Amino acid sequence: ETGVTQTPRHLVMGMTNKKSLKCEQHLGHNAMYWYKQSAKKPLELMFVYNFKEQTENNSVPSRFSPECPNSSHLFLHLHTLQPEDSALYLCASSQVTSRPTDTQYFGPGTRLTVL
């Protein structure tokens, strides 16, 4: 238990569905991250939020829409996804983003399958 929870743990959706992934951290951190982990690629950073403000968007397609209502919660809204978007989506948090040696704590991930 790292203090970062993600729901749901598994999600199967069609290409026309709309769904949301939720992440919650209980560590009092101010920075939160979304990563995508595919079978054949390295872990890819998608979005970064620091004190609820988005500070990084790594050229992620608009069918992925993040939301950070407060420092403890992070959502990833999904719509009209493609089969190649099937992957493990990981959420992480850290104290802030400005200290490179801060530890990032990861949640267990949501295994997404797009049919």
Next chain:
Amino acid sequence: TQLLEQSPQFLSIQEGENLTVYCNSSSVFSSLQWYRQEPGEGPVLLVTVVTGGEVKKLKRLTFQFGDARKDSSLHITAAQPGDTGLYLCAAQRGYGGSQGNLIFGKGTKLSVKP
């Protein structure tokens, strides 16, 4: 472009053996981290190295950062089944960069058989 190359990709050994996995790049990094990820879980940070030539030990695990800060190695002594997992290295994309510039290698999948 794959900035962090990890080798080997897969490693299957018997309990009690020693092993070394590598993380290499042509880029210089301000710091480098090693994570272990077990099936069904997210990565867990093992160590951060920041100084060229630095060696850190964590029980049976020894981590080394190259003198030029371009590469790193992880050595495990007397491996145990509990060491099984995916070992990932990660580094800052630019010197002095923030956490938002963290990039990962593809990982080494280690299996230790009893």
